[in-house]
Structure formats: C-alpha cells, structure tokens
Amino acid sequence: MEETTTKEKILKKIRSALLHKTDNPYPNIDLESDVYQESEESPDIVFAEELLNVSGNFIYCESENEFAENLKELMTEHEWTNVFCAEEKLTALLDRSHVPFVSGKEDFLDMEVGLTSCEFLVARLGSVMVSSRQKSGIIYCESEK
Helix, strand or coil: CCCCCHHHHHHHHHHHHHHCCCCCCCCCCCCCCCCCCCCCCCHHHHHHHHHHHCCCCCCCCCCHHHHHHHHHHHHHHHCCCCEEECCHHHHHHHHHCCCCCECCHHHHHHCCEEECCCCEEECCCCEEECCCCCHHHHHHHHHCC
C-alpha cells in the first residue's frame, strides 16, 4: 500500500476535475455590472449610517476639544478607569485635555479600553481597518514575546 501525501491527493483531485468537466451551474451571472450602487451621500455620511447599521456607535466631533469632552463623558458613563493609548499624537491630545490614560507596555494587557488611530474607514461596510502598523499593535506584538 502506497502512502500518498496531502499534496498528491490534492493534485489527483485537480487532475480528475480537469478531465471530467461539469457544466457551469450559474451560466447567467452578470460579472460586468457594479456590485454596489453609487451613493448620493458623501462617504463620511455613508460610513456613519453603515456603522450604526452594524450596531456601532458614532459620535461626531468637530474639534479636538469636543472629542476630549465626549471621551470623558464615555469614560464616566462606562466607568472606564484603565484607558490605554500609545500613539504620540493621541497621547499629546489626551495630555492637553487632561484625560487620564496609561501608555506603558506593562499596562497593555490590563486595559479596559484602547485608543488608536486606524488605517482606513470603509464607508460601504461601516468598518474600521486597524492593523499592527499602529503603535498599539506593535506594543501588543512585543508584549507577547
């Protein structure tokens, strides 16, 4: 009895599929038309609406001061005492606004809330793209070592 590797099994299935072709079960799919309809609204409005549709919370702030005040209210409302932030621009804003936060690597795993910037906002989905490119992601990766 020959032992076959996973790779050989997969290649055998591919060969079999190429030899025994089946008809396309979906011959009338339109692959040329756009999937999404163009929106009349600006992308920021679409983002806010879609974020709310996926049970997100959106608070519009016109200034850094308004952001800081809204953050303080959220901290009080939710009783957040261990807010973590490691990004220099955000920590400078928090310092100026007298918003309490921690930023040391030793504080990372004990945080209740983390503040970070994001890569992109995806308007059509109401999604926020974050990655290890942000300072907080780098700290987490280093704290895991």
